[in-house]
Amino acid sequence: MTRRLPSSLLATVLACSAASAVERINHAGRILGPVPSVTTPILFNTAAADAVVAAMQILPRDSAWNEDVSGLPLAANSAAMIAMIRNDVYAGSHADRRRLVVFKEMNYVLVPDAQARVDIDFTDYPDESDDLKTGSTHLGWWPIPGNLPVETWPSETSGVTLSAWQRDTAGGDRHSITVMPGSGWIWETWQTLLTSGTPAWRASNGAKFPLTSNTPRPAGWTSGDAAGLPMFPALVRYDEVQRGAIEHAMRIVVKRSRQAYIYPASHQAGSTTDPDVPAMGQRLRLKATFAIPASWSAAERAIAAALKTYGAIVADNGGFFSISICPDDRWPSGAFSHLATGAGSDYLDINNFEVVQATGASAGPRSPGAPTAAAGVDQSVTIAAGAALVGSATGSGLTVRWSAYAGAPGTVTFGDATALATTAMFSAIGTYTLRLAVSDGVHTPAYDAVVVTVAVGTNPLPVLNAITPDGRNQNGGAFVLTLTGTNFVPATVVHWTGRVDLVPSGGSAISLTCTVPAGYLAISGMVGISVSNPGPGGGTSAEQQLQIVAGGTVPQAGTGAGGGGGCGFGAVVALVGLAGTLAARRCR
Numbered sequence: 001m002t003r004r005l006p007s008s009l010l011a012t013v014l015a016c017s018a019a020s021a022v023e024r025i026n027h028a029g030r031i032l033g034p035v036p037s038v039t040t041p042i043l044f045n046t047a048a049a050d051a052v053v054a055a056m057q058i059l060p061r062d063s064a065w066n067e068d069v070s071g072l073p074l075a076a077n078s079a080a081m082i083a084m085i086r087n088d089v090y091a092g093s094h095a096d097r098r099r100l101v102v103f104k105e106m107n108y109v110l111v112p113d114a115q116a117r118v119d120i121d122f123t124d125y126p127d128e129s130d131d132l133k134t135g136s137t138h139l140g141w142w143p144i145p146g147n148l149p150v151e152t153w154p155s156e157t158s159g160v161t162l163s164a165w166q167r168d169t170a171g172g173d174r175h176s177i178t179v180m181p182g183s184g185w186i187w188e189t190w191q192t193l194l195t196s197g198t199p200a201w202r203a204s205n206g207a208k209f210p211l212t213s214n215t216p217r218p219a220g221w222t223s224g225d226a227a228g229l230p231m232f233p234a235l236v237r238y239d240e241v242q243r244g245a246i247e248h249a250m251r252i253v254v255k256r257s258r259q260a261y262i263y264p265a266s267h268q269a270g271s272t273t274d275p276d277v278p279a280m281g282q283r284l285r286l287k288a289t290f291a292i293p294a295s296w297s298a299a300e301r302a303i304a305a306a307l308k309t310y311g312a313i314v315a316d317n318g319g320f321f322s323i324s325i326c327p328d329d330r331w332p333s334g335a336f337s338h339l340a341t342g343a344g345s346d347y348l349d350i351n352n353f354e355v356v357q358a359t360g361a362s363a364g365p366r367s368p369g370a371p372t373a374a375a376g377v378d379q380s381v382t383i384a385a386g387a388a389l390v391g392s393a394t395g396s397g398l399t400v401r402w403s404a405y406a407g408a409p410g411t412v413t414f415g416d417a418t419a420l421a422t423t424a425m426f427s428a429i430g431t432y433t434l435r436l437a438v439s440d441g442v443h444t445p446a447y448d449a450v451v452v453t454v455a456v457g458t459n460p461l462p463v464l465n466a467i468t469p470d471g472r473n474q475n476g477g478a479f480v481l482t483l484t485g486t487n488f489v490p491a492t493v494v495h496w497t498g499r500v501d502l503v504p505s506g507g508s509a510i511s512l513t514c515t516v517p518a519g520y521l522a523i524s525g526m527v528g529i530s531v532s533n534p535g536p537g538g539g540t541s542a543e544q545q546l547q548i549v550a551g552g553t554v555p556q557a558g559t560g561a562g563g564g565g566g567c568g569f570g571a572v573v574a575l576v577g578l579a580g581t582l583a584a585r586r587c588r
Helices: 047-054 078-090 162-166 238-243 298-309
Strands: 100-104 118-122 139-142 176-180 185-190 201-203 205-210 250-254 283-286 312-317 321-325 353-355 372-374 379-382 387-390 392-394 399-404 412-414 421-426 430-439 446-455 463-468 471-473 479-486 493-496 511-516 525-533 544-549 585-587
Touching: 047 238, 078 250, 078 321, 078 353, 118 205, 238 298, 250 298, 283 298, 372 430, 387 430, 387 446, 421 430, 421 446, 463 525, 463 544, 479 525, 493 511
Parallel strands: 100 321, 118 201, 250 312, 372 446, 379 446, 471 544, 511 585
Antiparallel strands: 118 139, 176 185, 185 205, 250 321, 283 312, 283 353, 372 392, 387 421, 399 430, 412 421, 430 446, 463 479, 479 511, 493 525, 525 544
16 A cells, blocks of 8 residues: 655655766656667667667657546546447448457658758648748758658568658558657658659658657647647557557547547547547547456557556547557567457457546646655665665655566565655665655656665674663553664664564664554563664674653653654654764654
């Protein structure tokens, strides 16, 4: 269970003056690492392209394409709209179209920032095209490489070479996508054709999108998609299916749309004003109750899971209820056989979808007040001592969660995974990445990570110098005991003669703060209190004495959490200007 921190939180816990670099973690909590340099055009169906796009944050973390819509409320007319979509594709006789199908359509090429620019003639919508050549009303000045792939190549073009397909005039939408990861831009066209004329390239229009901004097309402008949306962020790619998770919404096509568009769309291509017909930009979601069949392939299961989390955005009109995947020739045979018109009984019927109330340009994750997270400094620790984690966060109504990132050499046990400041114990030596996630239920969660290197090492012998208080009344209530000394480690425990050890959940090398249960005061007399560090090394300190007095003669100040000189971690603390000192620790 996660812990919800108080509203209007501004929690900061400082370990020391050192700072650690913030990890590149995407909106889904995946550590990205550095983006490989693109020095020459790279086609989408290669391992080199996989490595680049896997390390990219494709559109901002709070983009509509990256928004988790699993908790959004339903549109009031959701059932009616789904029924309309299903009836439209049926068209009186096409029973095999009342389901989700995938089409291998859009591909892409990655280009370097220095990619040479060439002329391209925009023949149909030059006034809604970007990067026009200076002084021209229809010629674009675009970074088009010689190996620009055109829609459906190569898996759906029956062995036709790329150069031949660039010039093919058989028809189709012929979209093209060029991505420049370095400077952060996407260029997209449709009806793309390489000719023998001047200029050699032509297309109906050309749309340019920033990878680092949520800025939409100008109102009323189209793009390669009828909705004025980018296509690249919506494609199901080979690399993400190989990882087992699709981390974005998909573009979905419906038979008929209404004469309206909603965020993030900028253009409509509708034929009706019926409110039960979807608009461009309409957000659909696969129902959480849909049981993903065990018979489905890994790729199909990944698509279904993403449709539950991120949903799909209505982007174009067509004869099917369909999403687009890359026409990658590496897809295994039958990878999408259940998401096809010829699928058997375990297909995905349109009735399993619902329409949600989408958030606007400045709502939901794009509203002010997004949380932040910092996991603290990287550490080197011994396996016996474990790590003291000191995270920080800003935001309101926060939920905190520590976790071990995939690929750890062993298991990690957190003292309290829902506290910003806690401990971590490790089952094996090696290097661990511990991720801190901070969420407020509205914005995209904030993430950071700390790297902990765990070695065998030895623990020091702890020294207990004093306890406060050193006396309590018999049968008094629970109280806070503060222990001061040296050589305390995250795995230090407190011994109370004749009682169960008190296990710390955070702290410093010189101070522990423990809540002692009322039952420990049932018998009067002197009690020996010591602290122990585990092996290798370690050991138990000399005892300090606490007197339990019959008759109620000891002042009972310092009862309750935070008393007795402690600053328990049940409350958020800020320690500023303490060199080499962590927050005082509260035992449970």
